[in-house]
Amino acid sequence: MSKLRLSITMSLDGYVAGPAQSEENPLGIGGMELHEWFFPLAAFREMHGEQGGEINASSRVVEERRANIAATIMGRNMFGPVRGAWPDESWRGWWGEDPPYHHPVFVLTHHPRQPLQMKGGTTFHFVTDGIESALAQAKDAAAGRDVWLAGGASVVNQYLAARLVDEIDLSIAPVVLGAGARLFEGLEHGALALKQDRAINAPDVTHINYEVS
Amino acid sequence: MSKLRLSITMSLDGYVAGPAQSEENPLGIGGMELHEWFFPLAAFREMHGEQGGEINASSRVVEERRANIAATIMGRNMFGPVRGAWPDESWRGWWGEDPPYHHPVFVLTHHPRQPLQMKGGTTFHFVTDGIESALAQAKDAAAGRDVWLAGGASVVNQYLAARLVDEIDLSIAPVVLGAGARLFEGLEHGALALKQDRAINAPDVTHINYEVS
Numbered sequence: 327m328s329k330l331r332l333s334i335t336m337s338l339d340g341y342v343a344g345p346a347q348s349e350e351n352p353l354g355i356g357g358m359e360l361h362e363w364f365f366p367l368a369a370f371r372e373m374h375g376e377q378g379g380e381i382n383a384s385s386r387v388v389e390e391r392r393a394n395i396a397a398t399i400m401g402r403n404m405f406g407p408v409r410g411a412w413p414d415e416s417w418r419g420w421w422g423e424d425p426p427y428h429h430p431v432f433v434l435t436h437h438p439r440q441p442l443q444m445k446g447g448t449t450f451h452f453v454t455d456g457i458e459s460a461l462a463q464a465k466d467a468a469a470g471r472d473v474w475l476a477g478g479a480s481v482v483n484q485y486l487a488a489r490l491v492d493e494i495d496l497s498i499a500p501v502v503l504g505a506g507a508r509l510f511e512g513l514e515h516g517a518l519a520l521k522q523d524r525a526i527n528a529p530d531v532t533h534i535n536y537e538v539s
Numbered sequence: 540m541s542k543l544r545l546s547i548t549m550s551l552d553g554y555v556a557g558p559a560q561s562e563e564n565p566l567g568i569g570g571m572e573l574h575e576w577f578f579p580l581a582a583f584r585e586m587h588g589e590q591g592g593e594i595n596a597s598s599r600v601v602e603e604r605r606a607n608i609a610a611t612i613m614g615r616n617m618f619g620p621v622r623g624a625w626p627d628e629s630w631r632g633w634w635g636e637d638p639p640y641h642h643p644v645f646v647l648t649h650h651p652r653q654p655l656q657m658k659g660g661t662t663f664h665f666v667t668d669g670i671e672s673a674l675a676q677a678k679d680a681a682a683g684r685d686v687w688l689a690g691g692a693s694v695v696n697q698y699l700a701a702r703l704v705d706e707i708d709l710s711i712a713p714v715v716l717g718a719g720a721r722l723f724e725g726l727e728h729g730a731l732a733l734k735q736d737r738a739i740n741a742p743d744v745t746h747i748n749y750e751v752s
Contacts, residue, residue, distance in 0.1 A: 531735070
């Protein structure tokens with residue numbers, strides 16, 4: 327059965343991005359520090375067409391995260407720095423003409439826009455009728471495989487509160503951001519019944535997997 | 540050299556206690572769920588004079604936490620449910636006449652009170668002149684051994700912000716509390732330079748150790 331799988335990196339104080347996100351600072355102030363465990367990996371370099379890099383305990387985690395994923399859901403602020411109505415079609419995501427998704431990506435927004443077909447199999451679909459619709463479209467596109475819930479905090483928290491997430495794969499970075507976009511915000515006590523599957527000790531990060539029941 | 544070592548259990552959404560702490564609900568609503576990994580352990584049962592219990596991956600962590608600790612610092616709300624001035628001397632802590640500390644415990648409060656000598660080596664000292672004074676007194680009492688920073692959130696966050704904590708030993712429970720007393724609150728970006736030492740996968744909990752530099 328197709329699952330909605332959240333995988334995301336969080337600071338020790340609960341943020342997935344710093345404050346003041348902008349085109350110059352896509353992850354906000356300090357946000358890049360969250361991903362310092364990821365950048366040295368061979369898997370990261372390969373995603374960006376580069377060779378070399380490290381293999382360590384995170385490598386298997388990154389591989390497992392991508393396995394069986396055939397569609398992605400993200401919020402509009404993760405897609406780009408443009409806020410409000412789209413002024414034109416010029417913003418095409420952070421990732422260049424060949425984004426590292428290679429499958430359909432459903433971008434939640436209040437502002438309609440035509441689908442954007444990129445190289446390498448990635449098409450951005452802009453969904454304006456809410457999280458359930460985006461999930462239905464993503465599962466349809468995934469055709470029995472899984473859907474990755476990529477971020478940011480606002481969209482993730484909506485899916486968590488609606489109890490639509492099946493698995494949480496959380497990377498906890500040894501970083502305090504102090505402000506920004508907070509994960510698990512706005513949930514009530516008992517909103518999530520979680521079972522810890524496993525935790526992995528990796529260089530500069532801890533990866534924890536939870537099943538949501 | 541004597542270290543100040545924080546060890547504490549946090550929910551996935553960053554709380555070390557739930558809301559509405561009271562004499563009936565010392566850890567607030569839902570707060571007991573944080574410690575469900577701890578209760579089945581032989582180490583927990585032994586602390587309470589009982590036999591039996593489990594030995595699992597958490598057992599070594601609990602043992603390491605207690606090793607070389609010779610004094611404890613806690614906030615007044617961790618000591619008890621009484622707020623404001625002490626109406627009398629009747630509140631003697633949550634732990635009965637033989638508390639599981641067996642060393643001097645320094646309780647931060649705005650309200651002076653005479654030291655309270657319990658059975659088994661625990662004496663509660665009430666410190667009204669701030670966190671630096673409590674730390675100096677605790678280190679003096681520890682005589683070269685380490686000081687445990689036990690909680691709650693308010694006192695811990697003050698020590699973190701003042702950069703007085705040397706080690707953080709964090710247990711992350713698979714629980715969402717939604718409200719309560721939040722750890723790492725009020726810190727600025729970069730307030731803590733952390734190095735992850737190790738993460739341990741244990742039943743229903745992940746234990747992560749950080750050095751603060």
